Amino acid sequence: MATTEVQRVVFDSGAAASMVEELRGSYRSGKTTSYEWRVSQLQKLEKITEFHEQEIVEALRSDLSKPEFESFVQEIGMLKSACKLAIKQLKSWMKPEKVATSMTTFPSSAEIVSEPLGVVLIISAWNYPFLLSLDPVVGAIAAGNAVVLKPSELAPATSSLLSKLLGEYMDSSSVRVVEGGVAETSALLEQKWDKICYTGNSRVGRIVMASAVKHLTPVLLELGGKSPVVVDSGINLQVACRRIIVGKWGCNNGQACVSPDYILTTKEFASKLVDALKSELDKFYGKNPLQSKDLSRVVNFNHYARLTKMLDEVSDKVIHGGERDVNNLRIAPTILLDVPQDSLIMNEEIFGPLLPIVTVEKIEDSFDLINSGTKPLAAYLFTNNQKLKDHFVKNISAGGLVINDTTIHLAVPTLPFGGVGESGMGAYHGKFSFEAFSHKKAVVYRGYALDASVRYPPYTNGKLNLLKALVGGSLLGIIRALFRSSKA
Known part of the structure; x- marks a missing residue:
């Protein structure tokens, strides 16, 4: 009787590029930017912690002989708290922030709009393989991004479990898990991402940063050092x-x-x-x-x-x-x-x-x-x-x-x-996770009234004096400049 060998699917740069393009298509469709999608995915992450606690504990025990107490308190419990906080605060995080404008743009209003970066890569560490894989994912999803997670191959049981659970619970059109070692990570790093989050040592951190430079990709590096x-x-x-x-x-x-x-x-x-x-x-x-x-x-x-x-x-x-x-x-x-x-x-x-x-x-x-x-x-x-x-x-x-x-x-x-310096760059946790995977977009609103001619040619000394007064912020100077401008 013939035996059938199970062949491992090769994940090379071509497969990585194809996957990233699929995720970009999903992101461009706008589905990940809606409040409803973000909350639904965060709720599913929370369900993973609720319904699969024992499987997570067993995987951590297999990888690190981690005591159940530490597994719950330092990994499962912390991720559950991160999900609950993000779900509770997401509407306020997404709300545009109103800011003041200046005399030079009067009349106008302005706000800061948080928008997702796009498609992000998260490369996790082996020492807290559950928490350090999914905690950044919480922030990336809350911010409205499509996500690829690369768990550490040095924690194989947890990596396999993450692939299984995220495949079952999460929206696979926008959230993927790639297992593997150096070859798979290298294939991922060849692609253009909108942000890379890496947790690990400074040696690999330098490799990640060097890869990111080729595409001008921003990085969040969580490294370490001698504390x-x-x-x-x-x-x-x-x-x-x-x-x-x-x-x-x-x-x-x-x-x-x-x-x-x-x-x-x-x-x-x-x-x-x-x-x-x-x-x-x-x-x-x-x-x-x-x-x-x-x-x-x-x-x-x-x-x-x-x-x-x-x-x-x-x-x-x-x-x-x-x-x-x-x-x-x-x-x-x-x-x-x-x-x-x-x-x-x-x-x-x-x-x-x-x-x-x-x-x-x-x-x-x-x-x-x-x-x-x-x-x-x-x-x-x-x-x-x-x-x-x-x-x-x-x-x-x-x-x-x-x-x-x-x-x-x-x-x-x-x-x-x-971290700071050799210990890393960028930060996350709580609202900082949302901000780490968001772009702060500046928006100014104006109408058509009071369209001052001072900004338009022909340029005159009177217009220049008025602009200098506006920049200087002197009310008396502005009045004088206006008076001179009107006489001219």
């Missing part, structure tokens, strides 16, 4: 350590773009901080954290090898943890003290369960150390000193700052989430 935590003395140390631990190891075991990358504290306070961190880690994950069901695994062997290379270089600086299980791709929560500034672990984003502590003489010295590097995606400060808080906010440039906690700014929908 510091400055810890002052005189704080509630137990609460601070709990919040640092949850931000580091409770966020995908350190595989998060806003996870604390390293700690800065004084030499005098370091031992107290280390003892408190050790104590709380034991409470959270037990004496054998490699067996804990509350810690995600490293995503794949390549990343495991990258992390162990970092760890091996400074193994003599390990003061807690360091245990490894290569068969299950697990590394225990690891604390290192006073690692050299020229070490690999201090010059690359860690993106894993390793946490170096760097000591300084005075806590203020930590700000200079942070500013000597590239701008991080997030920066955190634990202190009760108001002057230190003010100095931190004024002088530290990062995508976002949090005082006395870590990572929670992502859960505030009224705040933009994005």
Whole structure:
């Protein structure tokens, strides 16, 4: 009996171009710009979170051994909230914004109209493969765009599930999912898009940006960097350590773009901080954290090898943890003290369960150390000193700052989430997602009354004086210019 092989459909630049043209046809028809279409698609995204929660949890467990608690709180719940907010606020977001006009255009009225960009490409990351795939889609759809989503091939179970669910629930004439790896992504990047949103590392970010330049395509890059935590003395140390631990190891075991990358504290306070961190880690994950069901695994062997290379270089600086299980791709929560500034672990984003502590003489010295590097995606400060808080906010440039906690700014929908410099460009979340995928179109309305001849040839000194007075905004000057113009 003959067997039939299932052949994989080749997705090359030709297939990508054909798909984009189909989506452009759908977009040009105007269907995606209506309020009704946008709301219906957002409601379907919300239904995915409601009716397929267990499938999503299982896919995340398959890809990352992600605990169900983290899967719900940090991925499913956050996407559901994003959908609800967009549905609730969409009419107000779409409403034109009335703005004032000037004397030079009197009489007139003006407004800013938000219009969709067109057909957009969203390339997602593997560490939060459900949320980081669909959160930008919420903004793109709310803004009225046609969308192509490229999930990460490093989270294959979630990628497959996204393809299946969006195929079942969403309008396939305007929303598509393309699975695959480098070849498929390259084929997509060869096309002309109206915006590209990429979440991931700076190396690939540069490739995305270089591709976008060929078509003058705007980009939204959500990258990362070495997000510091400055810890002052005189704080509630137990609460601070709990919040640092949850931000580091409770966020995908350190595989998060806003996870604390390293700690800065004084030499005098370091031992107290280390003892408190050790104590709380034991409470959270037990004496054998490699067996804990509350810690995600490293995503794949390549990343495991990258992390162990970092760890091996400074193994003599390990003061807690360091245990490894290569068969299950697990590394225990690891604390290192006073690692050299020229070490690999201090010059690359860690993106894993390793946490170096760097000591300084005075806590203020930590700000200079942070500013000597590239701008991080997030920066955190634990202190009760108001002057230190003010100095931190004024002088530290990062995508976002949090005082006395870590990572929670992502859960505030009224705040933009994005990077600066090496950590990214552009921002989204809440209304900022809508704006990220919209063009702000300037519109001026005029009638035919009071058609002043001053703007038309022949140009005279009187007309020039009147225009100068209008630009200067002097009422007396305008009256004088009008008087001279009438006499002339």
